[in-house]
Amino acid sequence: MQIGLVGLGKMGGNMRERLRNAGHTVIGYDTDPEKSDVATLADLVNQLEAPRTVWVMVPAGDPTQHVIDRLADLLKPYDTVVDGGNSRWTDDEKHAEELSKRGIGFVDAGVSGGVWGLKNGYALMVGGEKEYVDRLRPVFEALKPEGPYGFVHAGKVGAGHFAKMVHNGIEYAMMQAYAEGWELLEAVDSVDNVREVFRSWQDGTVIRSWLLDLAVDALDEDEHLEELRGYAQDSGEGRWTVEAAIDNSVPLPAITASLFSRFASRQDDSPQMKMIAALRNQFGGHAVESAKKA
Ligand SMILES: NC(=O)C1=CN([C@@H]2O[C@H](COP(=O)(O)OP(=O)(O)OC[C@H]3O[C@@H](n4cnc5c(N)ncnc54)[C@H](O)[C@@H]3O)[C@@H](O)[C@H]2O)C=CC1
Numbered sequence: 001m002q003i004g005l006v007g008l009g010k011m012g013g014n015m016r017e018r019l020r021n022a023g024h025t026v027i028g029y030d031t032d033p034e035k036s037d038v039a040t041l042a043d044l045v046n047q048l049e050a051p052r053t054v055w056v057m058v059p060a061g062d063p064t065q066h067v068i069d070r071l072a073d074l075l076k077p078y079d080t081v082v083d084g085g086n087s088r089w090t091d092d093e094k095h096a097e098e099l100s101k102r103g104i105g106f107v108d109a110g111v112s113g114g115v116w117g118l119k120n121g122y123a124l125m126v127g128g129e130k131e132y133v134d135r136l137r138p139v140f141e142a143l144k145p146e147g148p149y150g151f152v153h154a155g156k157v158g159a160g161h162f163a164k165m166v167h168n169g170i171e172y173a174m175m176q177a178y179a180e181g182w183e184l185l186e187a188v189d190s191v192d193n194v195r196e197v198f199r200s201w202q203d204g205t206v207i208r209s210w211l212l213d214l215a216v217d218a219l220d221e222d223e224h225l226e227e228l229r230g231y232a233q234d235s236g237e238g239r240w241t242v243e244a245a246i247d248n249s250v251p252l253p254a255i256t257a258s259l260f261s262r263f264a265s266r267q268d269d270s271p272q273m274k275m276i277a278a279l280r281n282q283f284g285g286h287a288v289e290s291a292k293k294a
């Protein structure tokens with residue numbers, strides 16, 4: 001099958017390779033000419049045979065909106081756009097509507113697998129009308145991992161990105177749990193080799209997982225993570241998961257706490273703990289520490 005791929009970064013670049021390895025014809029466009037197969041998005045569209053399929057794999061928000069707006073102008077009825085980025089699921093209906101006014105189909109695809117997807121395959125969580133999803137089956141088949149799992153048509157437009165958002169919420173909480181356990185193990189004198197404890201957990205334990213394997217890889221590279229600063233960014237998925245939980249009155253204590261831990265990581269000092277210290281001092285005369293360096 002022939003497919004256009006917009007955004008050839010860490011994800012799109014490898015997806016192009018995996019699709020090509022499976023025998024598909026991929027025309028890639030990226031604003032970075034070093035990565036791009038064509039000079040413009042219009043060239044990509046012109047080189048595809050109708051009905052065209054264009055997979056968008058650029059950062060969520062404005063870049064994705066910009067590409068979808070341009071594709072709405074360039075594509076023709078019966079063509080299909082897939083948004084494979086980590087877009088907020090509430091954007092999907094808007095994109096589907098914008099495209100459907102011109103007879104263009106829309107499918108949202110939550111993609112998991114990161115930079116390992118080229119080798120291991122990409123797990124896909126897809127939303128959209130069956131007609132468009134079915135048209136994309138050969139592409140999904142090439143991208144997904146081998147074996148029975150790793151693909152779901154989760155429901156109507158938005159369901160794919162909603163499922164991926166919840167996946168990422170779980171990812172936040174799992175990573176936070178491993179990180180907390182690691183810190184506690186490192187904090188005590190009785191455990192000599194924290195890295196080997198983590199390694200031993202990789203077989204037979206209740207908590208073995210791919211994230212645990214990756215934690216061991218990270219500790220093999222830097223045993224006490226001394227090269228890293230304790231600072232973690234987020235790209236939206238955790239926030240949207242918490243927002244969806246509030247909208248649906250679903251308690252998510254672990255995921256919410258893991259999101260807030262990332263926010264705490266960005267502070268050099270804790271303004272709220274200054275207030276806690278001040279109040280303890282006010283009511284109980286408890287000692288405080290000075291902000292001024294000794
Ligand atoms: N890195 C990861 O582990 C995962 C990322 N994602 C999502 O996949 C999407 C892409 O992520 P990455 O590849 O990691 O990002 P990246 O930053 O490595 O690559 C993005 C690429 O898009 C290109 N680009 C930006 N605006 C463009 C435009 N208007 N037209 C054409 N190309 C444009 C950039 O030049 C860049 O090459 C994002 O939505 C991300 O959230 C999804 C799953 C996993």
Ligand SMILES: O=C(CO)[C@H](O)[C@H](O)COP(=O)(O)O
Nearest residue numbers: 086112168234235236237238
């Ligand atoms: O989707 C992913 C993994 O599944 C991406 O790596 C995503 O960037 C992770 O979320 P965050 O950047 O908020 O940690």
